[in-house]
Amino acid sequence: MTVKLGADPLNTRDRVLLGCLGLVGTAFLGEVLLRTGVVSAVGLALPSVVLAEAGGLLADDGFLEAVGFTVRELALGLGMATVVGTLLGGLMGASRTASVMFELPVEILRPLPSIAVGPVLVLLLGSGMLPNAITVSVACLWPILFNAMYGVQAVDKTAVQTAKTLRLSPWTIATRVKLPAALPFVFTGVRVSASIGLIVAVSVELLIGSGAGIGGFILLASTSGSNLDVVYAATLIGGILGVLISLVLGGLERLAFPWKAGLAQ
Amino acid sequence: MLRLVVPAVLGAIWQWASQLETKGLFIAAPLDVMRRVGADYLSASPGSFFLGQSTFDHVLPSLSRALMGFALAVVFGVMIGVVLGLWPVVSALFTPIVHLGRSLPTPALLGVMFFLFGTGDLPKVLLIAFGAIWPVLFNTMDGTQSLGTERGRVAQIFRIPFHAVLTRIVLPGAAPKIFVGIRTALSLSLILMIISELQKSLNGLGYTLNATQRSFDYEGLWAVLAVLAVLGVALNFALVRIERRVLAWHLGATGQHD
Numbered sequence: 001m002t003v004k005l006g007a008d009p010l011n012t013r014d015r016v017l018l019g020c021l022g023l024v025g026t027a028f029l030g031e032v033l034l035r036t037g038v039v040s041a042v043g044l045a046l047p048s049v050v051l052a053e054a055g056g057l058l059a060d061d062g063f064l065e066a067v068g069f070t071v072r073e074l075a076l077g078l079g080m081a082t083v084v085g086t087l088l089g090g091l092m093g094a095s096r097t098a099s100v101m102f103e104l105p106v107e108i109l110r111p112l113p114s115i116a117v118g119p120v121l122v123l124l125l126g127s128g129m130l131p132n133a134i135t136v137s138v139a140c141l142w143p144i145l146f147n148a149m150y151g152v153q154a155v156d157k158t159a160v161q162t163a164k165t166l167r168l169s170p171w172t173i174a175t176r177v178k179l180p181a182a183l184p185f186v187f188t189g190v191r192v193s194a195s196i197g198l199i200v201a202v203s204v205e206l207l208i209g210s211g212a213g214i215g216g217f218i219l220l221a222s223t224s225g226s227n228l229d230v231v232y233a234a235t236l237i238g239g240i241l242g243v244l245i246s247l248v249l250g251g252l253e254r255l256a257f258p259w260k261a262g263l264a265q
Numbered sequence: 266m267l268r269l270v271v272p273a274v275l276g277a278i279w280q281w282a283s284q285l286e287t288k289g290l291f292i293a294a295p296l297d298v299m300r301r302v303g304a305d306y307l308s309a310s311p312g313s314f315f316l317g318q319s320t321f322d323h324v325l326p327s328l329s330r331a332l333m334g335f336a337l338a339v340v341f342g343v344m345i346g347v348v349l350g351l352w353p354v355v356s357a358l359f360t361p362i363v364h365l366g367r368s369l370p371t372p373a374l375l376g377v378m379f380f381l382f383g384t385g386d387l388p389k390v391l392l393i394a395f396g397a398i399w400p401v402l403f404n405t406m407d408g409t410q411s412l413g414t415e416r417g418r419v420a421q422i423f424r425i426p427f428h429a430v431l432t433r434i435v436l437p438g439a440a441p442k443i444f445v446g447i448r449t450a451l452s453l454s455l456i457l458m459i460i461s462e463l464q465k466s467l468n469g470l471g472y473t474l475n476a477t478q479r480s481f482d483y484e485g486l487w488a489v490l491a492v493l494a495v496l497g498v499a500l501n502f503a504l505v506r507i508e509r510r511v512l513a514w515h516l517g518a519t520g521q522h523d
Contacts, residue, residue, distance in 0.1 A: 015357045022358035023365075043380030101271045108272075111497025113455040116490055119478045123291040195368055199396075199453070202370035203460050215373060222376030235373045242368025 027051075045232045053233035063234065066217040067241065073129050073213060074201045074245075077136025078194060085141050086186050089148025094178060099149070106145070114139035118204045127210040132201065139200040140193035144186060151185025152178050184257040191249040198242045214238050293484040301488040319473070324492060327469040330386055331458035334393025338450050342398045343443060346405025347435060356406060363403055371396035372460040379465055389461035396457045397450040404446030408439030441515050444508045451504055455497060470496075 010018070027047040033039045034046050057063045092099040092106075117138055121131035155178050163173045205215025214234060221230040276295055283294040293301070305319040313321070349356045349363070371392065378388035412435065420430045436443075462471030470489055477485035 010353050010357055015360070018354060018357035019361040023361050025358075026362060041381055043377055097267065100267050104268050105271050105275060108494060108498055111452065111455075111501040112490070112494045113452065113459055113497060115456050115459060116474060116493050119474060119486065120291070120490065123478070123483070124288055196449070196453075198368065199370050199372065200456065203372040203456055206372055206375070206460060207463060214370065218373040218376075228377055228380060231373065231377055235370060238373065239365045239369035242370070243364050246364075246368065 043228060045229050049229050050232045050236060053229045054237055057230070057233050057237060063217055063237075066212070066214050067237070069129070070198075070201050070205070070213040070215070070238075071241070073132045073205075074136055074194070074197050076129065076133035077201065078140050078190065078197055079137075080133065081137040081140035081144055081193060081197075082186070082190055084137070085144030085189065086148045086182075089145035089186075090152050090174075090179065090182060092145075093149040093152025093182070094174065106142075110142050112138075114200055115203050115207055118207050122208055127208065129212075132204050132208065132213070135204045136197050136201050140190075140197045143192040143196075144189035147185040147189030147192075148182055151182030154185070155181040184253075187249075187253050187257065191246065191253060194245050194249055195242055198238070198245065202238060291483050293487040297484055298487040298491055301484050302491050305485070305488060306492055323468050323470055323473050324496070326386075327458055327462065327471065328496065330389050330461070330469070331393060331454045334390045334457065335397055335451060335454040337390070337394035338397035338454070339401055339447055341394070342401025342446065342450070343405050343436075345398075346402045346443075347409050347431070347439070349402070350406040350409025350439070351435070353410075356410060360406075363399065363406065367399040367403055369399075372457060375461060375464060378461075384465045389458075389466075392461050393454050393457040397453045400446040400449035400453065401443065402446070404442045405439055408442030409435055411442070412438045437514075441512060444512060447508075448504065451500060452497075455493070455500070459493075 030047045034044060088102065092102055114135055118131060118135040121134055125131045125134075159177055159181070160173060163177050168176070201213065202215040202218075205213040206219055209219055210216060211220060214237075218231050218234050221227050221234065279292070279295050283289050283292040283297075285292070304317070306317045306324065307315055307320070308317040309315070349359050374395070375388075375392055378392045382388040382391060416434050416438065419425075420434060425433075458469070459471035459474060462469035463475060466472045470493060474486065474489050477483070477489060
C-alpha cells in the first residue's frame with residue numbers, strides 16, 4: 001500500500017460534490033442496514049424518519065421558540081465571555097504583573113467543568129436565561145482569554161516602538177496599536193468558543209431542566225415515552241445550527257480580518 | 266506574594282457573599298466547604314489512602330467512566346482521523362459529517378444511549394466517548410492533511426514501508442494538532458461525565474450535584490464543585506505532563522513555551 005502524503009488537494013467543486021455524496025451515502029447506508037434488518041436495535045431511528053421529523057420540527061412553533069432561546073442564550077454568553085476575555089486576556093498579555101496575579105485563579109478555574117456552576121447560578125439568580133448564559137460564558141471565556149493574551153503578546157514590537165517614538169500615551173498605544181493587532185486572535189477565540197458554547201448551552205438546559213431551549217425540548221421529548229425520532233431530529237437540527245454558526249463566524253473572520261488569514265491559528 | 270493577591274480577594278468576596286442575608290443561604294462559606302470536602306472525600310486512615318467514603322462511592326466511579334470514555338475517544342479518534350486524513354478523496358467524503366458531528370449537542374443523546382445500551386456504565390461511557398471523539402478526530406485529520414508533500418516524497422524515494430510512514434512520519438507530524446484536540450476532548454469528557462449521571466444513576470459526581478441540590482444540602486453542592494475543580498486541575502496537569510514529554514521535540518524545534 002502506498003501513501004502519497006500531501007497529495008494534490010482536490011478543487012472546491014469536487015470537495016463539495018464528494019461531501020454531499022458522503023452525507024447522502026451515509027444516510028442511505030444507514031437506511032438500508034436498518035430496513036433490511038442487518039442492524040437492528042431498540043433506540044435506532046431510520047434516517048428518512050428522522051429527516052421527516054426534522055422537517056416537521058422546523059414548522060413547529062414550540063421548537064422554533066426553543067431554538068430561538070438557545071441561540072439568544074449562546075449569543076448572550078458568548079458576548080459576556082468576549083468582553084471579559086478580551087479585557088482580562090489583554091491585560092494579562094500587556095502586563096507581566098497582571099499575568100502573574102491572575103495566573104493561579106485562571107489555572108484553577110479553567111479545568112472546572114463549566115456546566116457544574118449552572119445549578120449554583122440557578123439558586124442565586126432563579127431560573128431563566130441569565131444563569132444559562134453565564135454558564136455558557138464560563139465555558140467560552142478561556143479560548144477567548146488565551147487568544148487575547150497571545151494576541152497582545154504577539155503585537156509587532158516595531159509598531160509599539162514607533163508609537164512610543166511618536167509620543168503616544170500608553171492608553172493610546174493600548175487602544176490604537178495593541179488592541180487592533182490582537183482582535184483577529186480574539187475573533188479566533190470567539191469562533192472556537194462558539195462550537196463549545198452550543199454544546200454547553202444544550203447541556204446546561206438538560207442539567208437545569210426548566211424546559212427551555214433545545215435541551216429542554218429534548219428533555220421533554222425523551223421523558224414523554226418512546227419519542228426517540230424527535231430526539232434524534234432535534235439533535236440533528238442542533239448540529240446543523242452549530243455548523244451554520246461556525247460557517248457564519250468563519251465568513252465574518254475572513255471578511256473582517258483578511259490580512260491576518262495566515263497568522264491566526 | 267503577587268500570585269496570592271487575586272485568590273485572596275476572590276476568597277474574601279466568597280466569604281462576604283456567604284454571609285449575605287438572603288443569597289448567602291445558597292452560598293456555603295469557603296471554610297465550611299473545605300471542612301465538608303475533608304469530612305466526605307478525605308479520611309485519616311492510611312488503609313484507604315486517606316480517601317473518604319464519598320471518594321470511593323462517587324469520585325472514582327465518575328472518574329473511571331470519564332477516563333474510559335476519554336480513552337476510547339482518543340484511540341478511535343486518532344485511528345479514524347489518520348485514515349480520513351491520508352486520502353484526499355476519503356477526507357472530502359467525510360468532512361461534512363465530521364463538521365456535523367463536532368457541532369452535535371451530544372449530551373442530548375443521553376436518553377437514546379439508555380435505550381440502546383441499557384442502564385449500566387456502558388451507555389454513560391459511550392456517550393462520553395461519542396461526544397469527545399470529534400475534536401480528536403477533526404484535529405488528527407487536519408494534522409495529517411497538513412503534513413506537506415516533502416516528507417511524503419522522501420518516504421517514497423526511500424521506499425519506507427507503510428507502517429513506518431505511519432508511526433515515524435504521520436503520527437509525530439500530526440501530534441501537535443492531535444494534542445490540541447485531546448485537550449478539548451478532556452474538558453468535554455468532564456462535562457459529559459456530569460451530564461451522563463443525571464438520569465438512571467445511583468453514584469457519581471453528577472448524581473451528587475443533583476442530589477445535594479434537591480435535598481437543599483448547599484454545603485454538599487459546593488463541596489462537589491470544589492472536588493470537580495481539583496479533579497479538573499489534576500487531569501489537566503497530567504495531560505500537560507504527557508504532552509510535554511511526547512512533544513518535547515516539537516516544543517524545542519518551535520521554541521514554544523506553554
